[in-house]
Amino acid sequence: MLSDSINESSKQLTKDGKLRHLVSLENLDKNILMRLLFEAQEYTQFKKLPDRIINHNQEHTIANLFFEPSTRTRASFEIAANRLGFNVINFDIENSSGKKGETILDTVMTLKSMGVDTLVIRHKEAGIHAQLVQDIGDECIIINAGEGHISHPTQGLLDLLTIQQEKEAFEDLTVTIVGDIAHSRVARSAAQGLTTMGVKELRLVSPKEFMPSKKLTSISKHFTNLDEGLKNADVVMALRIQHERMEDTNNINLDNYIKNYRITHKAMRIAKPDAIIMHPGPMNRNIEIESSLADGEQSVILRQVANGVAVRMALLNQLTKNHEAQ
Numbered sequence: 001m002l003s004d005s006i007n008e009s010s011k012q013l014t015k016d017g018k019l020r021h022l023v024s025l026e027n028l029d030k031n032i033l034m035r036l037l038f039e040a041q042e043y044t045q046f047k048k049l050p051d052r053i054i055n056h057n058q059e060h061t062i063a064n065l066f067f068e069p070s071t072r073t074r075a076s077f078e079i080a081a082n083r084l085g086f087n088v089i090n091f092d093i094e095n096s097s098g099k100k101g102e103t104i105l106d107t108v109m110t111l112k113s114m115g116v117d118t119l120v121i122r123h124k125e126a127g128i129h130a131q132l133v134q135d136i137g138d139e140c141i142i143i144n145a146g147e148g149h150i151s152h153p154t155q156g157l158l159d160l161l162t163i164q165q166e167k168e169a170f171e172d173l174t175v176t177i178v179g180d181i182a183h184s185r186v187a188r189s190a191a192q193g194l195t196t197m198g199v200k201e202l203r204l205v206s207p208k209e210f211m212p213s214k215k216l217t218s219i220s221k222h223f224t225n226l227d228e229g230l231k232n233a234d235v236v237m238a239l240r241i242q243h244e245r246m247e248d249t250n251n252i253n254l255d256n257y258i259k260n261y262r263i264t265h266k267a268m269r270i271a272k273p274d275a276i277i278m279h280p281g282p283m284n285r286n287i288e289i290e291s292s293l294a295d296g297e298q299s300v301i302l303r304q305v306a307n308g309v310a311v312r313m314a315l316l317n318q319l320t321k322n323h324e325a326q
């Protein structure tokens with residue numbers, strides 16, 4: 001059974017409660033989330049920043065270290081950093097010393113010695129980001145860009161921003177997440193963020209084999225029946241089956257999954273007529289989501305991608321400011 005590491009949220013804050021690193025959305029104060037969402041919303045209408053800010057940020061180096069595959073997260077961190085004028089290096093893991101047996105701590109220490117200030121890290125190991133905060137967090141900023149099945153806080157933030165743009169108040173919303181909940185870091189971070197923002201209902205729908213061993217948050221309700229989960233939902237999020245996180249994929253009955261859990265036009269009739277459809281990507285079209293639905297009017301999937309840049313700009317800006325103020 002998969003475990004959920006306990007991320008001690010306080011470690012990612014400064015002594016006076018400001019965000020110092022981003023490890024997890026778990027127990028992160030609502031005000032911190034709102035400040036990030038507010039600034040991210042401003043960046044959605046991005047205009048070139050004044051030279052004064054760009055020149056200042058050029059002194060700060062951000063390294064992107066992706067030990068697992070990524071398209072959206074990696075590209076959007078790079079675009080966000082470039083727009084703010086930061087000096088960015090993208091680390092080529094395939095050709096790095098990690099392949100020669102170097103530990104991640106040694107890799108990170110090496111980069112730090114060269115003057116890297118912020119480390120954006122995606123890694124399969126649970127707890128790695130919290131560990132790095134403990135080991136080198138006084139000198140560097142650590143950002144979680146995906147941690148095994150445990151958490152993906154910047155995805156959670158962009159999901160919150162997308163929902164906020166489309167819907168009025170979180171307090172009135174029923175949000176339904178459908179798919180491989182057990183192995184999904186996206187579901188965990190979204191659930192944590194939505195719980196803090198105070199949604200009315202948070203429903204998680206999956207077949208038994210993809211059900212997590214315990215409730216994701218205090219308010220999450222778990223369903224095995226798609227119709228029950230979708231009834232009157234305002235927001236529906238489909239998830240990819242995380243084959244790469246399973247030891248044995250032989251007993252997944254894909255036909256059954258498609259029949260009972262695929263989000264289709266027909267299935268969506270039971271949700272609210274103005275419900276939005278989300279997906280973190282990459283999509284497996286016609287498995288977890290009907291292809292034409294992903295491209296249809298209710299879909300906000302590409303908006304999520306665009307918001308990923310804005311959210312990461314807000315995060316990089318706030319973390320570097322809080323770091324400099326130390």
Ligand code: NCD
Nearest residue numbers: 072073152186240280281282
């Ligand atoms: C997700 C991830 O890597 O967790 N993708 C993303 O970051 N947008 C979802 C997935 O891989 O299914």
